[in-house]
Structure formats: C-alpha cells, structure tokens
Amino acid sequence: MVCTANDLLGWKDFPKGLRVLLLDEDINSATEIRSKLEEMGYVVSTFGSEKDALSAISDNSKGFHVAIIEVRADNKDGRFKFLESTKDLPTIITSDVNCISTMMKCIALGAVEFLKKPLSEDRLRNIWQHVAHKAFNAGPEDRSEPLKSEKASSASDLDICLKKEDIKEYFNQNQEHNEEVSVEGHHEDQDHILTEKACVDHDGESKFVETTCDDLVVDTTITVTIETDTSKSLEEGIGKPLSNECCPDHTNTMKRNEGSNHPSSRPTKSSRRKIKVDWTSELHKKFVQAVEQLGVDQAIPSRILELMNVEGLTRHNVSSHLQKYRLQRRHILPKESGWKWPHSTPGNHYLQKPIMAYPPYHSNHTLPPTRVYPAWPPPPPPQMYYPAWQSSDNWMWHPYSGVQAEAWGCPTVPPQRTSFPQNTAQIHISDSRQSSQAIPMNSFDNYPGDEVIDKAVKEAINKPLGLRPPSTESVIYELLKQGISTFPH
C-alpha cells in the first residue's frame, strides 16, 4: 500500500498499526521477528513462501506498508523476483549471512535496507521510516534535480515545501505531546526521519515554537518563513540529525552533540543552537512594516516582535535582524559610493542622514493598520534605504532601486521592467529615465518639484500628530494622495 504523506499526517499514533509483510521460511525466526514487531505495535502477516506472500499482496486486502523478507543463497532467485514484483512496497531484506553481491542485487532491485540477523530491535522498530520516506518522497517523478539552485525555481521550491510541510506537521503533532509530558519525553522516534529541512505551518501560541524547539531540537535547524502575508503562521523547516541511538553502527552520527554527549540521554539545554529564522521577503516585509509603524526610533526588538505577531519568532531573532537592518541602512545612507541619483546633485540633501528634529513619539492609531506609516527619516530616495526585495525569497540588502517597494509595504508600482532586479542601480536608473512616464514612481523622473514635495512632506509630518519626520512611505503616500506623480496603484 502506498502511503501518502497525508496518510501519515492523519495517522494518529504512527507507526502503530503499520502493516508488515514478513516473509521468512524459518518458522522460528519468523515468529521471533513477528513477536518483536507486534510488541512494537506493528501488524504482522507472516508468510513462508513468496507465492503466498505475493498473492496476499495482489489480493490487496491487507494493504501492506512494508515488507521484510529473508534472503538465502538457496532462495535468492525467488526473492529477486519478489522484489521485482513489489516495487511499490518498501522491502527490507534480512539474512543470516552477509553476501554483498546478493545484497547488492537486492538493493538494486529496490530493497530499501539490508538487516543482518539477528535483527536489532532498534532497526526493527524503525522500519516505519521506509514507509515515511516513501510517503514524503513519492510524487512527481523525480524531483531529484539537485543541480538546480535551491532558490532558482519557485515552483519546485513550493513543491518541496509542501512535502516537507507535511513532515513537519507530523513532527509537531508528536512533539506537542512529548512536550506536555515532557519529563521523560524523548523524541527518538522522530529523530530518524530526515535530515533535510522541512517546512511546516502551524497555528498556535507564539510560545509554542520556541519552547518546543528549545526542548526538543537538539541540533536541529529550523527555518522560519512566513507562509502568506495575511496569515501569521510560519513555515518551519526542521533538519534533524540522525538520532544517535538508532544507528549505533553508523558513523555519521558522530561529531554532533558537542555538549551533552550521552548518546541516549535526553537533550540537555546546553547543546542546542537556536532555530534559524529564514528571513524571507514576507517575513522581512512584516518586519519592516513593524519597524516603520513604530518609527525607527522606537523600533526596539520587543515591540517589533509584538507588532509582527509572528509565532515562533523570538526577540532575539528580531534583534538580530534589526541589527542587520540598521547596519544596512547606516551604511547605505551617507555618501556611500556610487549612489547618484539623476536629480540629485552633489550637495544633495536627500542623501544626508536625517537629523531628528522631533522627539520620538509613537502613534499609530491614526492610520489604518495595514498601511505603512510615517516612520522616520526624511525622504531620501526610498530605494536607497531599504533592502532590495526580490520576489523569490532570495532578497538582498543591496540598494537596488525599483524592487523594494514591497519590502516596506508601499502600494507602489510593480516594477515594470522585466530586466530589473539584478541590474546595477546605475543601469537601472538610466534605464528608467528613458521611460519616465511608464515608471514614475521609482525613478525620480517625475519629480514633482520641491514645493510640492515639501507640501507633501509637511502634511505627512502633521498628519500623525506632527511628531516625527515623515517616512519615505508617508511622503509617497501623500504624493499619491495628491495625485502627484503618476503612481499607478
């Protein structure tokens, strides 16, 4: 039976109830294995011959999820045939002997694992992973184009994301429980699943992710991204190291767990690095919005965090991001090399770092919450200030012009030039100039004139109680309102 990710998700106490086909002519061995498996909650059907096994499979009533078949020198041909005809069924081969060539052939024929007898309980216990693996990796023939850059194709990303989302979902379900019970809560079972990142989405308290992760993510990496901009849920990817205890004879588990190196001891708080937040465009956008809503001067991590209202995000995350954000602004702002604007001659005040003329004040109640508000610095070319934003999550902090609007939530024109994002600012700008009518907003070609701007600026200042210099956005907003510039909307 081909198990889908969804099946697993809905599978309450997976892997309990997993149906195992056991093919072993040695009755003693068979019963032994069977009873072990049953203890573990598997549902086992034992067969003494391929024929029986095959007919049971084709019968389809059993819906096996995984098979364990014994291979010997004297029955291997039959087993090969069996393997060939059961490609869909994850099949584990077992044997008393280590005959590499036989095993190799089995593997070549699709066997998922070779286990030497006597079968280790751990191995047996974890046979479910083949089912899971299949479930989560099945699908569109071949997603295996590893050559593609990770961020290159959004389609494939998405695809992968969905898959992994399932996985994580699965994680969460189980982990929630474990956390509740937590004193002895181990998570060995999940440790196996994958080492890749997975995306997940969940709704819950903002505490949830954090505590959960803290508790059970020993060395995992979780990437957090916003799923949609309206929802506050996150997608997280979990990369789990292989559990140290289930692969006793494998070498790849070494060198993890620097801190608490008791192989089977519960993760202690020492050895874990925080989850890693993936600041995707969506997330960053939210961040920027929060910052601007607060006003740059009041934008402190805790408030930003609050405003962003993204679960799973911690103050530290925000803090870190904020640090970077500020740095970026600071460096881009003043006399940074090469940033010339078409209309800004040398003494250009637009490039000056703003002076804070007003005491900080926080007011965001006067405007609708989804807008971006006057924050602070007087209007330099907006593009200069914020990270460029690329529609993929591959955004940069470079001051490219034109693309970033989205970054701070400006209802601006989508860049209309197909060539935009990677061009240098220079190119882009000069480019824009030629078609000023078409791209009014982001180029300053339609520069309305100082008086008008000033007026708009003033209004922007006065609007929110006149306490802070307007942000770029507010100016733009005002300009927009006044029909200045030919902003499309």
Next chain:
DNA sequence: GCCCTAATAT
C-alpha cells in the same frame, strides 16, 4: 532585564 553594538561562532 532590556537594548545596542561589535565580534565571533555556526
């Protein structure tokens, strides 16, 4: 304890 920055680790 929170915030900020810079430096450093992963």
Next chain:
DNA sequence: CATATTAGGG
C-alpha cells in the same frame, strides 16, 4: 553567507 550568540556597555 545569513543568522545566532556572546560580550561589554548603557
């Protein structure tokens, strides 16, 4: 590389 973490100072 992007983030997290840490350290030192307010």
